Amino acid sequence: MTNNNNISLLTAILFFSILIPLFLSSPPSSSTVSTKTLVLPLKIQKPPIGFLSTSKASNSSNNKLSFRHNVTLTVSLTVGSPPQSVTMVLDTGSELSWLHCKKSPTLNSIYTPLSSSSYTSIPCSSPVCRTRTRDLPIPASCDSRKLCHVSVSYADASSLVGNLAYETFRIGSLTRPGTIFGCMDSGFSSNSDEDAKTTGLIGMNRGSLSFVTQMGFSKFSYCISGQDSSGVLLFGDEKFSWLGPLNYTPFVKISRPLPYFDRVAYSVQLEGIKVAGKLLPIPRSSFVPDHTGAGQTMVDSGTQFTFLLGPVYSALKTEFVRQTRGLATVFEDANFVFQGAMDLCYRVPPNRKGFSDFPAVSLVFTGAEMSVSGDRLLYRVQGMTGKGGDWVYCFTFGNSDLLGIEAFVIGHHHQQNVWMEFDLAKSRVGFAEVRCDLVSQRLGALGLNT
Known part of the structure; x- marks a missing residue:
């Protein structure tokens, strides 16, 4: 997920996160963080078939499916003393990690700070709250209990409020006392059914207090399978003989703050787009x-699909429609916009076997290309049908302008079956196509250390 205020960004179908206050000062005593490689299972959480209600599935003239999150990448870990099991959304577009800390009828899983002896609230007089909040879109404040109060908000109108705190986080065999996170006790969700499946969010961007930074790793990787809803998350640096050479593209950095540029995002330079090599x-x-700063390109695991600024999206849409004539019938409903930003959809017979005959779309970055082909090009709108019982599939590139965002965002749907490496030490993102289901099998994908 990405910064919703600094860059007005989205998270397609997934919620977006706003950068939040998490700034290190002097946490409770902590042990030295191990830098050995750590491998963990990564899960893809999807909505059930038919989640779309009958009323929304109709082909009425006002049928515009709202922007919401319904597919997330999640990782399991434990928090507190004694340990409490939590499931958190993996989000390279966020800095603040946070947990639901207050019971609610809509939440199946929460973290209970009163049950943990290692939980410590951060007062608003702390340097963490007073002096390290300069990058926050929503500045930290002081609540009635003199605690550091923080707020997060998302592009789907969801929002949360709570307090900064220290706690012991355990992920695999790694323990990190004094980790700073947000203990959120109230808020509003536009999709409570999906939120109920997780306990919180784990921020993984380049910020000084993101989870990966606090854990002491300078590199992490993940691989998401498009077949069996599984994947693998790897912290640390490891070479595998079965993984081919990665294509690298450098981070884009700026020296001065700009109002619409997220300086701690995984920002890269998109240089062009190809359709079937053109x-x-x-x-x-x-x-x-x-x-x-408007117009940066971000790689974001917290966003499902890929979003392009209006003129670029229009050029891609026009060429893709031209090259797919005769392959499928465009879904003709000018008022239908899937997820608020995806206005190119197709009627597809239920017996069609994939989209291998559709033209591949290549994203051209500085020094590297990422190809999107086959089933990753189109996404079925569950519960919705066209004329004659055809299923409705939408192009997995959306128009940023329709969501009021000022950036290009590369979502995790287009990262399926791609080994994604985030190298903070060398300031670059690397990727290579690979069968991620086989990667999970090779690495065990059961929380085993290599």
Whole structure:
């Protein structure tokens, strides 16, 4: 998920996160963090078939499915003393890790701070709260109990409020006392059914207090299977003989703060887009952030699909429609926009076997390309049908402008069956196509250390 205020970003179908206050000062005594490689299972949480209600599945003229999150990448860990099991959304677009800390009829899993001897609230007089909040879109404040109060909000209108605190986090064999996180006790969700399946969110961006930074790792990787809802998350640096060479693209950094540029996101430079090998005639300047920082490209595991700024999206849509004539029938309903930003959809017979005949879309970055082909190009709108009982599938690239966002976002749907490496030490993202279901089998994907 990405910063919703600094860059007005989205998380497609998934919630977005706003960067929140998490800033290190002097936590309770902590042990030295191990830097050995750690391998953990990564789960893809999907909505049940038919989650779309009958009323929303109708083909009425006002049928515009709202922007909401319904697919997330989750990892399990324990928090507190004694340990409490939690499930958290993995989000490379966020800095603040947070947990639901107050019981609610809509929450199946919460963390209970009163049951933990290692939980410590952070007062608003602490340097963590007073002086390390300069990058927050919503500044930290002081609540009635003199505790550091924080707020998060998302592009789907969800929001949470709570307090910063220290706690012991355990992930695999690794223990990190004094981890700073948000203990959230109230808020509003636009999709409570999905939120009920997780306990919180784990922030993984480049911020000084993201989870990966606090745990002491300079590199992490993940691999998401598109077949069996499984994946693997790896902390640390490890070489595998079965993994081919990675293509790397450097982080884009700026020296001065800009209002719409998220400086701790995994920002890379998109340079062009190809459809079936044909480079679209889009000026290079269309991909470069402007003087306000608007127009950066971010790699985000907390966003499901990929979103492009309006002019670039329009060029891609036009060429994709041209090259798919005769392969499938465009779903003709000018008022239907899936997830609020995806307005190119197709009627597809239920007996169609995949989309291997559709043209691949390649995202051209500085020094690397990422190809999106086959079933990753289209996504079925569950519970919705077209004329004659056809299923409705939508193009998995959306229009950022329809969501009011000022950036390109590369979502996790297009990272399926791709080994994704985030190298903080060398300031780069690397990727290579691989069968992620086989990767999970090779590494055990059961929380085993290599």
